[in-house]
Amino acid sequence: MRKLAVFNSVTLDGYFTGSGGDLSWAHAGNEDKEWNAFVESNASGGGVLLFGRITYAMMASFWPTPEAKKSYPVVADRMNALPKFVFSRTLDEASWENTTLVKGDLAGEVRKLKSQPGEGMVILGSGSIVSQLAQAGLIDEYQFVVVPIALGKGRTMFEGIKDKQTLKLIGTRSFRNGNVFLTYAKA
Numbered sequence: 001m002r003k004l005a006v007f008n009s010v011t012l013d014g015y016f017t018g019s020g021g022d023l024s025w026a027h028a029g030n031e032d033k034e035w036n037a038f039v040e041s042n043a044s045g046g047g048v049l050l051f052g053r054i055t056y057a058m059m060a061s062f063w064p065t066p067e068a069k070k071s072y073p074v075v076a077d078r079m080n081a082l083p084k085f086v087f088s089r090t091l092d093e094a095s096w097e098n099t100t101l102v103k104g105d106l107a108g109e110v111r112k113l114k115s116q117p118g119e120g121m122v123i124l125g126s127g128s129i130v131s132q133l134a135q136a137g138l139i140d141e142y143q144f145v146v147v148p149i150a151l152g153k154g155r156t157m158f159e160g161i162k163d164k165q166t167l168k169l170i171g172t173r174s175f176r177n178g179n180v181f182l183t184y185a186k187a
Contacts (some may be wrong), residue, residue, distance in 0.1 A: 001114055001115060002048075002113065002114045002115075002116065002117075002118055002119070002120055002121055003114075003120040003121070003140045003141060004050075004110065004114055004120070004121045004122075004123070004133070004138055004139050004140050004141075005120060005121070005122045005123070005139070005140060005141040005142070005143055006122070006123045006130050006139055006141070006142045006143065006157070007042075007122050007123070007124055007143040007145075008123075008124070008125060008127075008130070008143075008144060008145070008157060009023075009026040009144070009145040009146075009147050010144050010145070010146055010147070010157075011025065011146075011147055011149050011150055011151050011154070012146065012147075012148060012149060012150045013150045013151060013152065013154075014156050015151050015153070015154030015155060015156060016125070016127055016154070016155065016156065016157045017125075017127065017154055017155045018151045018153070018154040019151070019153055019154055021054070021058075022154075023058075025147060025149050025151065026145075026147055028147065028149065028177070031177070032175055032176045032177035032179075034175055034176060035175045035176070035177050035179060038173075038175070038181070039072075039075060040074045040075060046082070046119040047082065047119045047120045047121060047122055048082065048083045048084070048085065048113070048118065048119065048120070048121040048122070049079075049082050049083070049084045049085070049121070049122060049123075049124060050084075050085050050086075050087070050110070050113075050121055050122065050123045050124075050126065050129065051084065051085070051086045051087070051123070051124065051125065051126050051129075052086070052087055052088070052125070052126035052127075052128050052129045053086065053087070053088035053090060053091055054125075054126070054128075055124060055125030055126040056084075056086040056088070056091075056094070056096070056099075056126075058125070059079065059096070059124070059125075060094075060095070060096035060099075063075075063076050063079040063080055063096075064076075064080055064096060064097065080096075080097050080098070081097075081098065082098065083098050083099075083100070084096065084098055084099040084100070085099070085100050085101075085102050085109075085113070086099055086100070086101055086102065087102050087103075087106050087109070087129055088101065088102075088103065089103055106129060106132055106133070107132065107133065107136040107138060110133060110136075110138050111138065114138065122143075123139075127155055127156070127157035127158075127159065128159075130157040130158070131157060131158050131159055131160045131161050132160075134158060134161055134165055135160075135161050135162060135163060137186075139186070140185065140186065141170075141183060141184065141185050142167060142183070142184040142185075143181065143182070143183050143184075144181070144182045144183075144184075145179050145180070145181050145182075146179065146180045146181075146182060147178070147179055148178035148179070165186075166186075166187040167184035167185065167186060167187055168184060168185055168186075168187045169182065169183070169184055170183050170184060170185050171183035
């Protein structure tokens with residue numbers, strides 16, 4: 001059975017996106033060579049990417065561009081090459097390379113994907129599907145990059161969950177730029 005992980009940046013005050021969807025804060029600290037090497041090595045792994053509609057639109061508008069390929073060549077190559085699933089009831093098509101549009105029941109479709117052979121899957125961004133899949137007990141691992149900034153307002157990726165999510169810490173790594181990478185599994 002495939003493992004499903006979440007990889008998201010969060011602020012010190014627990015937001016994964018700022019007001020109006022602002023994510024500019026998540027890209028601070030890129031002058032840290034160790035951090036950049038971590039990002040590239042993380043992107044070099046295999047797997048399947050899962051997105052909600054909003055994150056998909058943002059990613060699809062950037063990663064295939066010449067700017068992305070020039071600024072982040074390794075990450076752009078992987079983002080474009082990896083298989084992707086976008087979950088949306090409103091999109092009519094998903095034109096980004098290697099993307100499958102899924103309109104059915106989110107939890108049911110993810111259960112099907114998890115039961116198939118293949119490499120692990122990771123959700124990037126996509127707070128609405130993170131909260132739904134966490135509530136359904138389908139997320140196996142949470143990977144958070146805590147960015148040393150407080151926004152005061154924004155959105156948490158666990159908005160709307162009804163049941164407490166108890167996790168256990170299974171890994172940590174800190175970087176010179178102040179970012180801390182935390183990995184949790186279901187307790």
